[in-house]
Ligand SMILES: Nc1ncnc2c1ncn2[C@@H]1O[C@H](COP(=O)(O)OP(=O)(O)OP(=O)(O)O)[C@@H](O)[C@H]1O
């Protein structure tokens with residue numbers, strides 16, 4: 001469960017990014033977050049990760065109360081979130097395989113489990129043949145898929161993808177969306193930040209629109225379809 | 228942090244230890260200097276202490292001589308005064324012995340190397356004076372005893388090794404002070420260099436550190452490799468220093484000591500524990516303190 005209650009966020013330099021956001025996302029939801037560039041979408045995901053703190057209001061992610069959580073708990077919050085960052089944030093000096101394996105090592109996963117699961121995830125994002133390449137030797141879309149594999153490697157309860165289809169062609173973006181839908185069907189909460197309205201139209205999921213740091217609409221695409 | 232992460236973290240520590248070749252070497256060298264200063268000063272002081280201890284029998288005695296021209300009554304009067312002095316409350320005199328001229332000659336003749344020189348002397352021409360040998364208790368307050376004895380026997384008639392003891396003691400105190408300061412300064416330099424070394428690693432890896440934090444690494448997980456790097460620097464320096472110190476002691480110090488027959492060096496094996504343990508303690512202290520302080524500020528992501 002994710003809950004924003006009157007959340008305001010102003011960056012240190014004084015730029016206001018979110019202004020009174022109220023948003024409730026239940027476990028197992030699939031939500032698109034859309035809006036113009038600079039609307040505050042990435043800021044929203046940064047708050048969820050406690051990369052930034054709310055300036056005022058309350059933010060809850062599962063059992064974590066982010067507005068007053070001590071710093072030492074941040075790693076455990078982050079482990080319950082699988083994030084595909086807009087800028088990927090892959091380790092440049094690790095191979096594709098190591099990038100995914102390292103995420104599992106960070107949470108103290110057994111070596112035997114790592115050896116078994118990394119190939120599975122690489123296969124899922126169709127990167128088995130590039131396992132030994134470094135991120136610098138991959139296309140943007142391929143890097144994005146590595147980030148994707150890493151995000152889901154630790155079986156997080158919530159998966160957040162910031163522009164997951166920004167760097168891939170239509171076919172691959174549909175496949176990635178397919179993957180996200182499958183992950184969602186496994187009971188995980190999925191948040192997809194995107195510009196791609198065509199994609200949003202196509203999948204008929206709940207869509208939250210942000211503009212200038214304010215939620216201007218929250219439509220349940222599925223309900224519309226069913227109605 | 229999970230136990231199974233430990234091999235990985237130690238491995239990472241080794242990797243950056245090797246990567247920072249030049250700085251690592253510099254840090255190790257300064258630490259070695261620091262350890263050798265401590266070690267060398269320690270063994271010198273310890274040897275001086277042992278030397279003083281060995282000599283304590285002769286050091287803790289004062290000989291008071293009596294001029295041969297004095298009458299028996301005068302000598303007896305002096306002994307009475309000495310006796311009273313020794314019976315006083317808190318007297319520093321443990322006991323004293325009156326050695327007659329004949330006993331003194333006998334005693335001298337029994338000493339190695341002196342038989343020939345003294346063989347032509349007998350009771351008729353005995354050149355040795357009658358002597359009171361005073362054994363005292365506490366060397367630190369011996370000066371007031373010396374003054375009392377000088378009043379009884381006259382300043383010229385008092386002979387003791389106390390001055391020698393005091394100069395050795397002064398030397399030992401000076402050496403301790405100089406050694407401690409030198410060691411402290413070197414230790415601070417070593418810590419600064421290690422901090423610099425680790426900072427370089429942290430700086431080179433700051434992006435990785437940030438990403439690690441984003442994917443849920445605890446601060447322990449992020450810091451451990453740097454601590455391992457610091458520990459490695461400390462341990463390597465301690466091992467090398469122990470070797471060099473052993474060589475210095477058994478070769479160089481032993482050579483110097485050989486020039487003074489009175490000095491017999493404490494066997495190197497007596498330092499088997501204290502020296503390596505002290506070196507290791509310095510190394511670990513410097514390594515851990517330096518690494519921990521230099522990683523801290525890069526953790527806030
Ligand atoms: N680190 C930062 N410091 C200061 N201001 C920032 C920072 N990051 C973002 N902003 C500002 O906050 C506002 C919201 O930015 P945000 O990154 O959330 O937008 P976005 O909706 O993700 O845009 P895009 O679609 O281009 O990724 C913008 O006005 C942006 O300029």
Ligand SMILES: [Mg+2]
Pocket residue numbers: 041042043086162
């Ligand atoms: Mg963004």
